[in-house]
Amino acid sequence: MLNAFILIHGREAVLVDTGLPGHTRKIGKALATAGLDWGALRAVILTHGHIDHAGSAAEIARLSHAPIHAHEGDVPYLIGQKPLTRPTGWFGRIFRLTGMIERPYPKVAIDAPLQGAADATLSFWPDQRLTLIPTPGHTPGSLSVLTQDGQVLAGDLLSSGILLGGIAWRSRTQQPPFEEDTRHVVQSLQTLLDRGARRFYLGHGGPVSAGQVQRHVDWLIRHRL
Ligand SMILES: [Zn+2]
Ligand SMILES: [Zn+2]
Numbered sequence: 001m002l003n004a005f006i007l008i009h010g011r012e013a014v015l016v017d018t019g020l021p022g023h024t025r026k027i028g029k030a031l032a033t034a035g036l037d038w039g040a041l042r043a044v045i046l047t048h049g050h051i052d053h054a055g056s057a058a059e060i061a062r063l064s065h066a067p068i069h070a071h072e073g074d075v076p077y078l079i080g081q082k083p084l085t086r087p088t089g090w091f092g093r094i095f096r097l098t099g100m101i102e103r104p105y106p107k108v109a110i111d112a113p114l115q116g117a118a119d120a121t122l123s124f125w126p127d128q129r130l131t132l133i134p135t136p137g138h139t140p141g142s143l144s145v146l147t148q149d150g151q152v153l154a155g156d157l158l159s160s161g162i163l164l165g166g167i168a169w170r171s172r173t174q175q176p177p178f179e180e181d182t183r184h185v186v187q188s189l190q191t192l193l194d195r196g197a198r199r200f201y202l203g204h205g206g207p208v209s210a211g212q213v214q215r216h217v218d219w220l221i222r223h224r225l
Pocket of ligand 1: 048
């Protein structure tokens with residue numbers, strides 16, 4: 001129901017999102033399956049500061065010594081402030097009652113903060129630069145990771161499938177359970193499309209195509225703004 005991503009380049013890797021607290025072992029196993037260990041991580045990137053994406057970040061930073069990249073806009077969440085949870089529908093309203101999204105998790109120290117609307121580029125692999133693009137909306141400090149060949153890891157800017165995780169109908173896009181500012185979500189998704197994103201990998205569900213994302217943007221404009 002919840003995706004984190006390992007981008008592998010030769011004997012090195014970048015981790016995008018870290019799952020819930022206690023998911024470290026799962027991610028360690030995934031690295032081992034690829035013949036890698038914690039030392040292979042060049043960077044850990046957090047798409048945003050919700051518990052299901054940043055929950056294991058502190059522990060993974062300790063194990064890997066990799067720098068943590070995130071946007072300054074989500075620092076309050078990363079150091080313990082409860083997130084603003086504005087439900088997008090009935091599922092978000094019920095989910096909020098569980099208190100799960102507001103549970104505290106180990107505080108995360110960011111080594112490389114993105115600021116404002118400025119991109120950052122990770123260029124330790126000359127043939128596969130990663131661009132970190134501020135894409136606010138789901139949270140103020142949400143960011144997306146764009147590869148040179150048009151694949152983008154977009155966190156919770158949108159999701160797909162039923163309920164929280166794309167159990168079925170993974171190609172059907174939808175709003176995630178919470179969204180702080182839908183107008184910013186629309187702008188951020190349009191930015192990614194304009195910058196050549198062709199395939200969107202999501203925190204919940206996915207992947208979906210640029211065409212599906214464009215239809216989601218059009219739907220948001222018609223029904224949610
Ligand atoms: Zn989220
Ligand atoms: Zn999420």
